[in-house]
Amino acid sequence: MKTDLADNLATAKRDIAAGRCVLVHGANGTRRSAVMVAAGTRADAACVNLIAKHARGLICLALTRAEVDRLGLRMQPRRSGLPATTGFTVSIEAAVGVTTGISAEDRARTIAAAIDPASGPEALHTPGHVFPFVVADAGVLERPMLAESALDLARMADCGPYAVFSEVLDDSGELADIDHVRKLAALIGVATLDIDEVIRDRRRTERIIARSHSTSVDTEEGGAFRLHIYRNLISGAEHIALVKGDPDGAEPMPVRIHGLNVTDDLLRWRNFGQPDHLGRYLAAADRAGRGIIILIREHYSTTLVERFIAREREEESGYGRTELVDLGVPAQILGDLGVRDIILLSGDETALHNLRGFGINCVATRPVDDA
Secondary structure, three states, X not given: OOOOHHHHHHHHHHHHHOOOOEEEEXXXXXXXXXXXXXXXXXXXXXHHXXXXXXXXXXXXXXXXXXXXXXXOOXXXXXXXXXXXXXXXXXXXXXXXXXXXXXXXXXXXXXXXXHHOOOOOHHHEEEEEEEEEEEOXXXXXXXXXXXXXXXXXXXXXXXXXXXXXXXXXXXXOOOEXXXXXXXXXXXXXXXXXXXXXXXXXXXXXHOOOEEEEEEEEEEEOOOEEEEEEEEEEOOOOOEEEEEEXXXXXXXXXXEEEEEEOOHHHHHOOOXXXXXXXXXXXXXXXXXXXXXXXXXXXXXXXXXXXXXXXXXXXXXXXXXXXXXXXXXXXXXXXXXXXXXXXXXXXXXXXXXXXXXXXXXXXXXXXXXXXXXX
């Protein structure tokens, strides 16, 4: 019997609101995994113990950037030395009322201290046994990951912007597959939910971008394009879509999602020996006679010194490759343009999987030289 996805989501929201846990599973970047989720405002010692016993991963607390700023928490340093916009902060412990900090009671007390609107930095010590995780402001619409789905579920259940979650490990200590998740759900009597159901529900009811201007441009390297400017309704940032050819054509549309970068696009600094500037993609679209280039304005709040130092380190995970993880805005831009099937001009398989999570059908990825 086919299950109604709306019923699944309604059950999950009802259970979260009642203080029960839910198992959320699905693609988390390039891998499939699952998390056990509870509302932060409902996370008592029994709830924390259930998560620790059956999920077995770190006890994490999903928070918005505003909540993290209220608590004065620093992001965990990254090897590249660049600031992160999402990810783990330093771990935390309640400043009062705990003993070792590791017990379910102590961790529940730490969670309660962190989510208390009256709390400030003095309410917590670091390091500790609870691991705050900063999620994207727009949740799964911006970053279709399990941490964002946890916080979105808590919000949907009217439990505030706080969620406790832990990745689910199987009996061998590896990330649990869907069979293990289903067996675990039956064993402990909790609902399961696919992250796609959260994404589809929010996409159906919410938008985070608006088209603010359209015009035509004639570029030196790619000829004529139709240009559209989009504004992010949450951050206020403006982005550009350059369109050549008919977006509604029968064939998949070649698409480049490009983070504007001073080192690449202005100085034409090669990415590990390869050019990766905007001009390449303008020329590729001109050669093909069709294509869309979405220009995402720089999303790192870094100084020029930090950017150049990162490039000098030549680390594969560094800023120089201008990798985009938060693809909600590009996905909604593509949807506004009427595009559903695309060939992504990138070698980044993570971007391919993430866009699929937003309902964009990436039939393939392709290096620009093959465009």
